[in-house]
Amino acid sequence: MGVARSSQLPDAAGRFGRYGGRYVPETLIPALDEITAAYAKARTDRAFQTRFTTILKDFVGRPTPLTFAANLSKRYGRRIYLKREDLCHTGAHKINNAIGQGLLALRLKKKRIIAETGAGQHGVATATACALLGLKCHVYMGTEDMRRQQPNVFRMRLLGAEVIGVDSGTRTLKDAVNEALRDWVTNVETTHYILGSALGPHPYPMMVRDFQSVIGREARKQILAAEGRLPDLLLACVGGGSNSIGLFHPFIRDTTVRMVGAEAGGTGSELGQHAARFDGGSYGIFQGMASYVLQNSDGQVVGTHSVSAGLDYASIGPEHAWLRDERRADYVRCSDDQALAGLHLLAETEGIIPALESAHAIGVLPEVVKRVRKGAIIVVNVSGRGDKDVAEVARKEGVEL
Numbered sequence: 577m578g579v580a581r582s583s584q585l586p587d588a589a590g591r592f593g594r595y596g597g598r599y600v601p602e603t604l605i606p607a608l609d610e611i612t613a614a615y616a617k618a619r620t621d622r623a624f625q626t627r628f629t630t631i632l633k634d635f636v637g638r639p640t641p642l643t644f645a646a647n648l649s650k651r652y653g654r655r656i657y658l659k660r661e662d663l664c665h666t667g668a669h670k671i672n673n674a675i676g677q678g679l680l681a682l683r684l685k686k687k688r689i690i691a692e693t694g695a696g697q698h699g700v701a702t703a704t705a706c707a708l709l710g711l712k713c714h715v716y717m718g719t720e721d722m723r724r725q726q727p728n729v730f731r732m733r734l735l736g737a738e739v740i741g742v743d744s745g746t747r748t749l750k751d752a753v754n755e756a757l758r759d760w761v762t763n764v765e766t767t768h769y770i771l772g773s774a775l776g777p778h779p780y781p782m783m784v785r786d787f788q789s790v791i792g793r794e795a796r797k798q799i800l801a802a803e804g805r806l807p808d809l810l811l812a813c814v815g816g817g818s819n820s821i822g823l824f825h826p827f828i829r830d831t832t833v834r835m836v837g838a839e840a841g842g843t844g845s846e847l848g849q850h851a852a853r854f855d856g857g858s859y860g861i862f863q864g865m866a867s868y869v870l871q872n873s874d875g876q877v878v879g880t881h882s883v884s885a886g887l888d889y890a891s892i893g894p895e896h897a898w899l900r901d902e903r904r905a906d907y908v909r910c911s912d913d914q915a916l917a918g919l920h921l922l923a924e925t926e927g928i929i930p931a932l933e934s935a936h937a938i939g940v941l942p943e944v945v946k947r948v949r950k951g952a953i954i955v956v957n958v959s960g961r962g963d964k965d966v967a968e969v970a971r972k973e974g975v976e977l
């Protein structure tokens with residue numbers, strides 16, 4: 577196989593090696609086929625791509641800057657750049673995908689949108705895209721996540737979306753995905769499901785990757801302009817895997833560029849204490865795809881924990897599983913405490929309060945810099961801004977607001 581073939585993946589069955597594919601109820605296959613066909617056309621359709629690019633520019637505010645982090649660079653002796661997805665409209669990279677899929681829903685003539693959300697960022701992004709494009713929006717969200725992310729719940733409602741609390745399971749992201757899939761099976765004729773990360777059944781991992789690859793394409797151009805060469809290392813946090821694959825994908829064939837993903841290490845290494853799928857998970861089928869899954873010896877998916885709702889998920893996008901098998905990308909874990917330290921570090925040294933998710937990439941930076949020589953160029957994806965997390969961080973640190 578090898579990375580030379582990476583641009584041809586997934587194959588026609590939606591597989592990245594032994595990962596990916598489609599494991600869904602039969603009733604959803606026609607809808608997935610319809611999306612696959614419509615997306616194949618949209619991908620090469622000038623009008624679609626122009627409309628997408630125009631909205632990213634005029635509404636989302638792209639291209640986002642690539643900021644040279646002078647103080648961090650000085651501290652670690654490497655040239656560290658930050659890709660500023662925190663400056664996207666709505667505060668994170670999720671909007672790139674929500675706009676792309678919203679435009680696809682218009683092509684499919686489906687006026688009702690459903691989505692799942694963890695941190696609330698994908699819900700806000702989808703509600704925003706729906707308001708812009710005139711689509712009706714229903715967002716499923718675990719009630720534990722609703723508690724942790726109240727401002728985002730209200731934001732979605734302001735944007736005209738209906739937020740539906742999910743009380744089953746651990747009341748987090750995976751339960752919201754289950755409810756969204758259940759809704760979709762029932763309403764598939766009228767409804768498009770805007771999945772929020774590079775996972776789930778084919779064609780979602782591919783489609784979401786493509787919509788998010790604008791991050792890596794811009795970063796590539798920007799670093800070439802700033803440094804005259806490609807970076808030595810890319811670093812991003814990995815929940816479902818969309819901001820990281822968006823950054824990584826345009827560099828996969830540049831084998832001198834190392835790629836490191838940071839998973840949620842939570843509070844410990846026991847099952848249930850973290851969401852580090854590559855470090856505690858195993859091959860399995862979950863929510864429509866084959867990938868690494870945090871499961872017990874009976875194949876039952878276990879509860880996960882992370883200080884950040886957006887990384888708190890039991891599986892990981894199939895392309896990451898493939899990249900790891902190919903040893904093209906490497907994945908490390910970042911504990912809750914390291915992530916909180918990362919948030920403080922970026923805030924104090926660079927004047928940027930990152931989302932708790934993004935803080936996982938910053939949290940491992942002090943270790944990861946050691947993988948490259950002094951003076952090497954590192955690009956870190958700041959996937960989102962931290963405003964949504966300020967109250968939760970204060971609570972964690974025993975500060976009363």
Ligand SMILES: *Cc1c(COP(=O)(O)O)cnc(C)c1O
Pocket residue numbers: 668669670695697698772773774813814815816817818819820886887931933934959960961
């Ligand atoms: C949702 C989210 C993530 C995690 O999702 P990915 O699909 O892995 O990118 C990371 N950062 C932020 C700010 C998010 O909102």
